[in-house]
Amino acid sequence: MAFLSDSLKRIKPSATIAATQKARDLKAQGVDVIGLGAGEPDFDTPDNIKAAAIAAIQRGETKYTAVGGIDELKAAIAAKFRRENGLTYTPAQCFVAPGGKPIIFNAMLATLNPGDEVIIPAPYWVSYPDIVELLGGTPVIVEAGMNTGFKLQPDVLEKAITPKTKWFIFNSPSNPTGAAYTHDELKKLTDVLLRYPHVWILSDDMYEHLSYDGFKFATPAQVEPKLYDRTLTMNGVSKAYSMTGWRIGYCAGPIELIKAMTTIQSQSTSNPTSISQWAAVEALNGTQDFIPTRAASFKERRDLVVSMLNQAKGLKCPTPEGAFYVYPSCAGCIGKTTPKGRVINNDQDFVEALLEEEGVACVHGQAFGLAPFFRISYATSTEALTAACERIQRFCASLR
Numbered sequence: 023m024a025f026l027s028d029s030l031k032r033i034k035p036s037a038t039i040a041a042t043q044k045a046r047d048l049k050a051q052g053v054d055v056i057g058l059g060a061g062e063p064d065f066d067t068p069d070n071i072k073a074a075a076i077a078a079i080q081r082g083e084t085k086y087t088a089v090g091g092i093d094e095l096k097a098a099i100a101a102k103f104r105r106e107n108g109l110t111y112t113p114a115q116c117f118v119a120p121g122g123k124p125i126i127f128n129a130m131l132a133t134l135n136p137g138d139e140v141i142i143p144a145p146y147w148v149s150y151p152d153i154v155e156l157l158g159g160t161p162v163i164v165e166a167g168m169n170t171g172f173k174l175q176p177d178v179l180e181k182a183i184t185p186k187t188k189w190f191i192f193n194s195p196s197n198p199t200g201a202a203y204t205h206d207e208l209k210k211l212t213d214v215l216l217r218y219p220h221v222w223i224l225s226d227d228m229y230e231h232l233s234y235d236g237f238k239f240a241t242p243a244q245v246e247p248k249l250y251d252r253t254l255t256m257n258g259v260s261k262a263y264s265m266t267g268w269r270i271g272y273c274a275g276p277i278e279l280i281k282a283m284t285t286i287q288s289q290s291t292s293n294p295t296s297i298s299q300w301a302a303v304e305a306l307n308g309t310q311d312f313i314p315t316r317a318a319s320f321k322e323r324r325d326l327v328v329s330m331l332n333q334a335k336g337l338k339c340p341t342p343e344g345a346f347y348v349y350p351s352c353a354g355c356i357g358k359t360t361p362k363g364r365v366i367n368n369d370q371d372f373v374e375a376l377l378e379e380e381g382v383a384c385v386h387g388q389a390f391g392l393a394p395f396f397r398i399s400y401a402t403s404t405e406a407l408t409a410a411c412e413r414i415q416r417f418c419a420s421l422r
């Protein structure tokens with residue numbers, strides 16, 4: 023349609039959002055679907071956080087706030103970074119946006135000129151390359167495949183850096199693979215980055231609190247303090263505190279960048295919802311006791327799903343360190359035919375046939391830049407996961 027912009031042509035709808043919506047629609051029509059597409063915790067927002075939001079409404083905290091967040095939340099963010107990551111930021115270096123995506127949007131819009139390159143390891147969260155493309159940058163995709171535990175190797179990173187590289191986007195634990203970098207693995211990447219002072223680092227730490235088997239989380243500015251002046255460390259309350267619908271993402275970084283992002287937000291969304299901000303203050307300052315309990319339950323679900331998927335014919339599922347995703351390979355199913363006569367040529371065919379023939383919704387790997395795989399979100403009940411994995415096993419066994 024001639025009316026639409028050229029930028030729109032560069033992007034596609036978010037595959038994770040599309041898969042979640044499709045499962046929601048089918049369920050509303052009464053179809054028996056188990057949704058493993060949505061990347062959000064099934065747990066409810068804790069009561070102390072809800073109570074803080076209700077109290078904020080009752081106090082009349084219902085007006086515009088400072089564009090980049092209320093002082094109380096910026097202070098809570100600075101305290102969080104100090105307490106949990108050993109990172110010192112002043113409240114003025116902290117910034118709040120209506121979710122993680124707007125943080126990335128603001129940062130990229132504030133810094134990218136046409137032709138600037140952004141290095142993104144694949145598999146990647148679907149929105150990174152599209153945000154970069156939408157804003158006129160050039161995503162440079164580098165492979166972090168299954169043979170290296172879905173972790174980017176330092177030589178691969180180094181080869182991708184050019185004089186035009188502006189950003190390196192780092193995400194650990196990863197959406198979609200759940201892979202998480204140890205301190206030493208990350209140090210090897212930060213050693214490379216140290217040699218290229220023109221490259222900035224955006225560290226997406228959204229899944230920080232979801233890791234298992236004693237894994238110790240690390241973030242680039244902490245592992246290599248010399249990168250502090252060119253690192254934007256981002257996080258949010260969505261995953262750790264089950265607050266996806268409240269839309270609060272936050273970050274901290276060099277003051278000039280934060281000011282530029284604030285200017286952009288002042289001309290776009292203005293402040294994130296005042297009530298959600300007060301809820302986020304309680305999330306960060308209040309009790310953290312439920313986090314390990316919930317993580318323990320995610321770990322049980324991860325183990326269940328990994329074990330059941332590895333018993334499915336043609337699938338191989340590595341055990342990830344964190345997040346609530348697994349990213350199995352379906353290479354062994356490619357080229358086969360379903361009982362209904364559908365030929366599986368790629369992971370999208372696999373995922374579509376699985377939905378239509380067995381009622382299990384997940385997201386195809388091509389959307390995350392590495393095929394043939396698919397992403398399963400195990401943030402749902404053990405009963406639903408068991409039933410879904412049984413269906414997947416039956417589906418895989420039925421392929422000829």
Ligand code: GLU
Pocket residue numbers: 036038039059060061062147148149197
């Ligand atoms: N991060 C979640 C996911 O990957 C939420 C949906 C989205 O924003 O992509 O499913």
